Amino acid sequence: xxxxxxxxxxxxxxxxxxxxxxxxxxxxxxxxxxxxxxxxxxxxxxxxxxxxxxxxxxxxxxxxxxxxxxxxxxxxxxxxxxxxxxxxxxxxxxxxxxxxxxxxxxxxxxxxxxxxxxxxxxxxxxxxxxxxxxxxxxxxxxxxxxxxxxxxxxxxxxxxxxxxxxxxxxxxxxxxxxxxxxxxxxxxxxxxxxxxxxxxxxxxxxxxxxxxxxxxxxxxxxxxxxxxxxxxxxxxxxxxxxxxxxxxxxxxxxxxxxxxxxxxxxxxxxxxxxxxxxxxxxxx
Amino acid sequence: xxxxxxxxxxxxxxxxxxxxxxxxxxxxxxxxxxxxxxxxxxxxxxxxxxxxxxxxxxxxxxxxxxxxxxxxxxxxxxxxxxxxxxxxxxxxxxxxxxxxxxxxxxxxxxxxxxxxxxxxxxxxxxxxxxxxxxxxxxxxxxxxxxxxxxxxxxxxxxxxxxxxxxxxxxxxxxxxxxxxxxxxxxxxxxxxxxxxxxxxxxxxxxxxxxxxxxxxxxxxxxxxxxxxxxxxxxxxxxxxxxxxxxxxxxxxxxxxxxxxxxxxxxxxxxxxxxxxxxxxxxxxxxxxxxxxxxxxxxxxxxxxxxxxxxxxxxxx
Numbered sequence: 001x002x003x004x005x006x007x008x009x010x011x012x013x014x015x016x017x018x019x020x021x022x023x024x025x026x027x028x029x030x031x032x033x034x035x036x037x038x039x040x041x042x043x044x045x046x047x048x049x050x051x052x053x054x055x056x057x058x059x060x061x062x063x064x065x066x067x068x069x070x071x072x073x074x075x076x077x078x079x080x081x082x083x084x085x086x087x088x089x090x091x092x093x094x095x096x097x098x099x100x101x102x103x104x105x106x107x108x109x110x111x112x113x114x115x116x117x118x119x120x121x122x123x124x125x126x127x128x129x130x131x132x133x134x135x136x137x138x139x140x141x142x143x144x145x146x147x148x149x150x151x152x153x154x155x156x157x158x159x160x161x162x163x164x165x166x167x168x169x170x171x172x173x174x175x176x177x178x179x180x181x182x183x184x185x186x187x188x189x190x191x192x193x194x195x196x197x198x199x200x201x202x203x204x205x206x207x208x209x210x211x212x213x214x215x216x217x218x219x220x221x222x223x224x225x226x227x228x229x230x231x232x233x234x235x236x237x238x239x240x241x242x243x244x245x246x247x248x249x250x251x252x253x254x255x256x257x258x259x260x261x262x263x264x265x266x267x268x269x270x271x272x273x274x275x276x277x278x279x280x281x282x283x284x
Numbered sequence: 285x286x287x288x289x290x291x292x293x294x295x296x297x298x299x300x301x302x303x304x305x306x307x308x309x310x311x312x313x314x315x316x317x318x319x320x321x322x323x324x325x326x327x328x329x330x331x332x333x334x335x336x337x338x339x340x341x342x343x344x345x346x347x348x349x350x351x352x353x354x355x356x357x358x359x360x361x362x363x364x365x366x367x368x369x370x371x372x373x374x375x376x377x378x379x380x381x382x383x384x385x386x387x388x389x390x391x392x393x394x395x396x397x398x399x400x401x402x403x404x405x406x407x408x409x410x411x412x413x414x415x416x417x418x419x420x421x422x423x424x425x426x427x428x429x430x431x432x433x434x435x436x437x438x439x440x441x442x443x444x445x446x447x448x449x450x451x452x453x454x455x456x457x458x459x460x461x462x463x464x465x466x467x468x469x470x471x472x473x474x475x476x477x478x479x480x481x482x483x484x485x486x487x488x489x490x491x492x493x494x495x496x497x498x499x500x501x502x503x504x505x506x507x508x509x510x511x512x513x514x515x516x517x518x519x520x521x522x523x524x525x526x527x528x529x530x531x532x533x534x535x536x537x538x539x540x541x542x543x544x545x546x547x548x549x550x551x552x553x554x555x556x557x558x559x560x561x562x563x564x565x566x567x568x569x570x571x572x573x574x575x576x577x578x579x580x581x582x583x584x585x586x587x588x589x590x591x592x593x594x595x596x597x598x599x600x
Contacts, residue, residue, distance in 0.1 A: 082482065084399055111485030121476035123495055133494065134484030181480070188484055 465507025
């Protein structure tokens with residue numbers, strides 16, 4: 001089974017976070033997650049997650065530490081495969097295709113989903129090679145120089161590094177490194193960009209730049225961001241999923257989804273008391 | 285002095301802050317540590333000075349090159365170490381050719397591909413144990429397998445007591461060390477780099493080839509080359525698999541014949557010469573040890589050079 005290339009289709013959905021209410025939307029979702037649970041060995045990290053990710057939107061996952069938001073994000077591009085003991089139940093459909101189906105190649109999945117990590121993790125190589133690596137391993141045929149320039153431009157980094165592409169990426173500042181990682185993530189022309197607390201290691205100014213960049217990028221990409229920063233979720237996201245963690249008597253912690261709605265609703269008029277408590281800083 | 289007695293007056297603060305408490309235990313501990321260091325260095329220096337002093341009579345009328353290029357002889361005035369030097373050199377090349385690809389390959393598999401199962405953990409623990417097995421045991425293994433069992437292949441004309449047998453034995457001897465140091469170098473590569481590469485859609489092989497190995501390379505080179513130093517100094521296993529120290533010709537034999545022929549090695553020659561009664565051989569033994577130390581220094585310097593070179597390659 002191969003995953004149909006969704007890129008031409010995504011243009012059908014123009015930016016639209018208008019009036020729809022609730023967790024289901026009329027448009028065909030990019031991800032359709034149904035009753036997802038992830039277990040590491042005997043430890044159940046998250047349970048019963050059901051939500052959908054809409055195209056050309058920013059969806060934010062918020063919640064206290066240990067609530068499983070990163071775990072869920074890492075199911076989207078099958079990064080959890082790297083952890084041997086991880087097992088996934090329920091279904092994640094990507095444009096209708098079950099990502100955990102028996103014949104799915106995780107490498108192909110990841111080529112359609114760029115990922116940006118908590119700490120900037122550029123390769124200890126040149127700026128150019130950082131961007132070019134993804135396209136190269138994907139067998140890119142066209143002009144790599146143009147692609148590198150385009151990716152860096154879209155990541156709002158070109159002006160700062162255009163003269164020093166051969167210099168080591170590690171010489172850049174933290175904020176620049178993270179934008180480089182974003183450029184690296186979009187260089188393979190993915191459909192989705194997954195961001196795992198992309199600003200947690202950055203100062204406020206660098207954070208602001210990344211947020212502006214995200215708003216710019218959502219015209220072309222579907223973005224899912226995990227964040228500890230509620231203001232960030234409120235500022236950039238169209239829809240927000242609030243996760244929490246249930247601590248059982250034996251000290252077992254399992255994450256679950258409490259509420260998923262338009263960001264405006266979550267932050268002004270949440271249905272659940274625990275969401276409101278978290279948003280207003282009463283716990284978490 | 286209790287808390288209420290703390291005064292904010294400048295002279296009182298000044299007095300309080302400038303009184304030096306005497307940390308007797310701390311100073312004592314420091315002296316003991318320094319003592320350990322001095323004893324260790326002292327032993328090393330004594331050994332070195334002693335060896336160099338004993339070797340002095342030789343350097344009076346012969347140089348290092350002369351000693352190396354002269355063949356082994358029973359006459360101390362004409363004795364050199366050529367066969368042993370040459371033998372050690374070929375043994376090192378052989379050892380490296382066996383142990384490096386096998387060891388690095390095994391380590392990459394164990395670290396990057398093998399699942400973390402009970403079996404993997406048992407294998408890992410056993411490799412660590414193997415690294416601690418006395419070298420004479422490897423000598424026995426080499427004697428049983430490469431000399432006795434496979435003698436027809438390793439050295440048909442010398443009953444298997446050939447360079448091939450010696451090299452294979454040393455190769456197996458350092459194999460666990462190569463695996464362990466390579467695995468450590470691989471483990472030191474931050475997982476964020478692997479995630480970054482996997483995240484842009486690289487296959488495991490592409491991730492290893494383009495990111496993990498280049499970053500681990502300095503550590504791998506250092507570890508493997510230092511393991512060669514260990515093989516270089518081993519006498520016991522070579523004595524068992526047939527290293528000899530009497531005269532033999534390395535003459536005009538072809539490459540394969542040399543490999544399948546009888547051999548000597550520098551540590552074996554040290555062992556043999558040290559037991560000879562003549563005073564001249566005592567001095568020659570010391571000179572031989574000095575040459576071995578120089579070779580070892582060169583091996584270690586190569587490791588450091590390669591490490592620096594590759595580290596530079598990674599960051600720029």
